[in-house]
Amino acid sequence: EVQLVESGGGLVQPGGSLRLSCAASGFTFSSYWMHWVRQAPGKGPVWVSRIDSDGTTTKYADSVKGRFTISRDNAKNTLYLQMDSLRAEDTAVYYCARPTAMTNNWFDPWGQGTLVTVSS
């Protein structure tokens, strides 16, 4: 069974940092591009970042560029999102998501998500 399990969310003060992890299982992780998507309460999903299969190419939404860093460890089947200089507007559930095929851009499955709350 394909599974994605996020962790690392929590309450952080504005300006702080968090590192999210997404543990993947049930598929050949190293063959797939991977994405982070976030969803603020009551809002639609918002794409955050993407990394290619070997980690050499990354892409970011303008809203997080320069503050967030996506990375992966294919030996550990794990995707990461380092989030620095956090702002209140970064508050959301963060999902890791896998494309249905290796490099396409629609997603299934998604993880269950991890909640990040930025507040003083």
Next chain:
Amino acid sequence: DIVMTQSPDSLAVSLGERATINCKSSQSVLYNSNNKNYLAWYQQKPGQPPKLLIYWASTRESGVPDRFSGSGSGTEFTLTISSLQAEDVAVYYCQQYFSSPLTFGGGTKVEIK
């Protein structure tokens, strides 16, 4: 960025009746070289992540009931639930993957009348 606008924000439909959800993109998501519309639909139930229903605007994902169908081209798209079931109560989102950044609609909440 391509802006995805869904309508209505919510709708209430009787069990067994048709539900129609609209999605409009701010620019065409039809790629002329392969004649494919770069649009997907998702279903999200409370407390769960989105689940893929349809891609290429009209191709149902494996395992998705055939009461769900997608149509449209260019900038205007529709998700239809032909006979609403109780388990279809959810929020539905469209997503374009024509260009980066990938963008989603604001969602349409479907309830039972």
